[in-house]
Amino acid sequence: MAEAARDGAAAEHSGVVRLLHATDAGPADVLAADGYVFATPENLAAISGLMKDFFDRCYYPVLDRVNGRPYASLVCAGSDGSNAARQMARIATGWRLKAVAEPLIICTHAQTPEAILAPKQIGGGDLANCRVLGESLATGLALGVF
Template identity: 60%
Template sequence: MDNTHRKLLIVWHSRTGAARQMAEAAQRGAQDIARELDAMGRFEARLVRAAQTGAEDLLQADGYIFCAPENLGSLSGEMKEFFDRCYYGVLDRLNGRPYGLLVAAGSDGQGAVRQTQKICTGWRLEQVAPPRIVLTHAQTPQAIAAPKEIGPEDRAHCHELGGTLAALLL
């Protein structure tokens, strides 16, 4: 049996709760698979807010899930700042590591997906599943700013992505 300790880093940002719930569901999915594979002692699924994540966190991880809202057709500012701050410090040092992407959006999400995929391509990460976009359908200023609650089906997809990453790492 391989005793190597594996680390999944889940980097997230959320203002209204949707992306946070998605990241938490992915973490639970990863932990559930690690339990199922009797690997909890050699696996860690770490949930870290984008503002507190640095290059060293990325270097110490074996795989990643990036989870953020789309704001005004692009990746949220805090998530983009994380990528900007860490980009050159890890360039050519993460090659081939797996990643997944979760995006919360009002009506589209494709802008945030494209931005993140370009960054991950630059880091030479390997996307292991199609990006998951959870639509909140918030279109008014009040609905956009309101706390969100994502549904069970969307949580299940996020849970599955976490499990997929855990299985690949273990």
């Protein structure tokens, strides 16, 4: 999902488009970006622990330094995803970011322990929606809309 969003953004933006894992991203990366697509799996009705760690490490160092920048979010969920999306929205609100799209929640319907632990195959239509999200954010940035 994140790769599709990155590919969409890269196709529409002549500048640098980076895809970073939450463990590899830090405050300097947040400050260097003009916009963001935050992507996380939903774990136990919440954002992943690694995504939470990213926000914990970056929140105060960038507070009041990224106001108004655009963002969008992707959630890969087993059944719902809305709480994970809400968590990211609350954090983004604290950073005073501007949501430029509704959260894109892709539901895998993984409900058994085996299905939850199995690798997921995201369908082509869902990946196309992720790509469009990245394209839209990049286009808005390029045109100065955001």
